Amino acid sequence: MSEALDSLRQEVRDWLAIHAPKDWRGQSTSEAAFLELQRSWFATLAKAGYAVPHWPENWPGGGRSLAQQKVIYEEFARADTPRLLLSFMSTYHAASTLFEWGSEEQKQRYIPRILEGEIWCQGFSEPGAGSDLAALRTRAERKGDVYVVNGQKLWSTMGQFADQCLLLVRTSSEGVKQAGLTYLLLDLKAPGVTARPIHQIHGDEEFAEIFLDNVEIPVADRLGEEGQGWAVAQSTLSSERGLTLLELSARMRGALWRIGDLIRANGRGEDAGVLRDFGRLASKVDATCAVADQFLANRIAGEERVGDASIVKLAYSRTLREFTSLGLRIGGLEAQYHAPITFGGGMETGNWMADFMNSYAWTIAGGSDEVQRNIIAERLLGMPREPKNWFVKEGAA
Template sequence: MTHTTTTGGNPEALRAEVRAWLQQNVPPGWRAAQTGTGQDMFVRSQRDWFTKLVKAGYATPHWSAEWPGGGRSLAEQKVIYEEVARADAPRLILFFVALYHAACTVMEWGSEAQKRQHLPGILEGRVWCQGFSEPNAGSDLASVRTRAERRGDVYVINGQKTWSTLAQFADRCLLLVRTDGSGAPQAGLTYLLLDMKTKGVTVRPIAQITGDDEFSEIFFDDVEVPLSDRVGEEGQGWAVAQSTLASERGLTLVELTQRMRYSLPRIAAIMRERGVADDPALRRELGRLIPKVDAACALADRYLLKRIEGTEAAGDASIVKLAYARTLREFTLLGQRIAGLQGQYREDFIRGGGMETGNWPFDFMNSYNWSIAGGSDEIQRNIIAERLLGMPREPKNWVLA
């Protein structure tokens, strides 16, 4: 499998190449086709789009150079993400964990045998999910309680995970478990690669207020995981998990902020359609929103530039995430206000869309995800205060059952 890129590391030549490819390959009318559809059709469309991107070399620019499409600089990766956002292409929601969390974790921490086993499978369409969050351990991963007891050459797992994206379709799971509860919470965690078809694994989709079932709960009842499926050493799970969470940092927020920017014309179009384009209050709100969207894009760009230059500081990513979450909320709320009563109706949602599909009730409710997922707004503010501004840390009393 080889990718088709011929730009030789020139970002602007790459931009023209990617833009032309997207014009020819983005599924026409995909938003309408994915509105109100079931998960089966969504999965098929995601697999088709994933296959196209892999063959073109645009699914894995962040992978190392020996892989198809890999070895791209951060500047080149940014170009690809910007053009995908500009083209309003479907998001690879089904394969996001595989392409980023799983691949980058295995590349950095995995054994040679694990790399040979899992990386080719990702390119062939294996789906991964993430088993980090629990009912009482969301943003605070140090509170993970799912237990793993080592018995010979296997770990026996008992516990529960929640908010695992599309786990009902996953072949593998990135699983964070507790192997020791006697010391510091972070020191007792271990990282495993779980086969989701293992006996004792039960997956239950979660019905959301939006009508989607994107997330699932995963239950483990005496699930045996081979010792060979451990990543890193026992008790090193905290460090491995931090690498997993950092794998998407920057580029994802570049794409999402750009998607919001390119969606601004939808708001203007709705204003014209409803005959409120001259409403002074709504025009004022739109006028306030546009520079906030531009600022969120600029923050994401600045953060990525700092990563390219090697000057990234702890807390920089939190600034971008916090700005995006707050701006997205204002974006979707203004859409609802402009849509009027129609903006209060529940409509069929668009599978595979971004966070600003134009289905305002769904988008507004979904915007709250970004205030929680990947670290709540409160967690982000603490990180900024403590790690970036050097303010005193909040006192913490760790209690493990």
């Protein structure tokens, strides 16, 4: 197996030496350039069989083992290729959910279009339902062969560019909140749909809010049964758990040279304090990669526990903040100047102020650090659940 993985690694490395985009960071400073690069790079990977190694084996490049997927992601990180942000929701969340819950007609209709470049987004979170998805209020009322949907979705990654949306809606208010949810597939070009980008403080527009005004969705575009949306959504949310963080950790390790170059460029090579902090950071980055590797090893061995992915997520988000913070500090005043962001460049681009601000998003996205700690404490360590009504008003009995 080791020889086979080494052979695959060399194969991917040789292919990337020829096909990896050159100087893409310098070119990806506008939305139009970002979209063009993302689409062309995905098409190149799909043709070569590297776009969807996690798909079943009857799809081009699919059927790869977890160990093989790890090799491919590590080589992409080593070559500093563009992250597939535009197609990420499509190839992971949408495809995995369709493979598990879709009818044969739905699979034949949607899966090939994803491989052809169709973009999907996720319509789960709402202004009053973020971490608690069961509190969502977007309403879907069935009228004959269609659902009529009204409501608003928030923080939909790449939603302004998407063609389709994985939509979680409420079809009933009876019983527990989770029991009233239904999962629909939404055509974002349907009448009554409005998608607006959310402008972030560092200049990116990675997310969108989606407004639904009497939008009609065919009942045929429902995944699972009515009221089964919570179970379908859990499949969506677990579709890429851990593997993405393994790739991101490898990318962070591969970007340590940016801080090393910054130390030399700013004449801090003899500064004992800076060298100490850099050494500590390098150790933490290596430790984060080791945690991600152990997570994958547990999954391959069938020993993954609920909460293991939370350990990786927590380790990565905290180390990323230290990585960008050190770069910002060593860079001095010049590093604090505003500069155009690199769209799709990840969280360690060398644009230190933008990277620093973006790193804080990772302590929230995909479940905040507090949520991850609760999962680890309750599901791994067996500690008692946090009381829901822990706050007692002053003077209360």
